[in-house]
Amino acid sequence: MTSKKIEIVRVADQAVLKAELVTGLRPEDLIDIDRQWLALRQRVVRRLNNAGVPPERWPESSGWNWVKKSAALKLMAIRGFGIRIDERWIGVSMINVAQFTARLAPDQQKPLVYLEFIETAPDCTRLLAGKDNRR
C-alpha cells in the first residue's frame, strides 16, 4: 500500500481539502471502508424507501459489500484505490488491469484499464449531503 498527498475540492463550498490517495488497497482497508459506510448506506436506503423511490432506482452501490470484493485483491490483475481525509474514507475504486483490451481502432487489442467498481462515501453524495447530515 502506498499513499500520496493530494488536494480535492469540496463542491459545496469550493474549499480545498488536504487528502490522501491510497494505492494498493489491502483487504483490511476495505473492511475499514465497510465499517465506516455501513450505517450511512442504511440511512440512504431508509431515506429513499421513505420517499417512495423504487429499489431499481437506488444507487447500485447501496447493497455493495467491499469485504466480499476484497478477495479479488490477491490477484495482480486487480488494484484498489482509495481517497481519505484524516483517516476517513471518502472514495474507493477497484480496477482490472489485465482482462480487457480495446475493441475499436486505433487502439484495438491494446490493454485497457477497466473500472470494475467505484463508490463515493454515502455522506459525500447528494443523497446525504447537507450540514445536518455530515458526521
Added chain:
Amino acid sequence: MTEPKKTMTLNLSVEEMAALEELASEKELSKTGVIRQALRLYQLIHERTAAGEKLVFEDEKEGKKAEVMLL
C-alpha cells in the same frame, strides 16, 4: 512512492523473443510490460479456473465455442 521491484534474467529462445517483441510492438508495451500483463492474466485465469469456472473462446460469426484447457 513506487512499489519495490526485483530484477531477473530471462532466457528465451529466438522464437520466444521474436514473439515477445512482436507482442510488445502490437500492444505498444515494453517487453517487461508484456510479461507483466501475461503474468497478471495467467494468475487471473488460474485462480478462476481453479475455482471451477471455464475459459472459453467463442466465434459468434461461425457459431464455434471451445473451452481452453490449461496445463
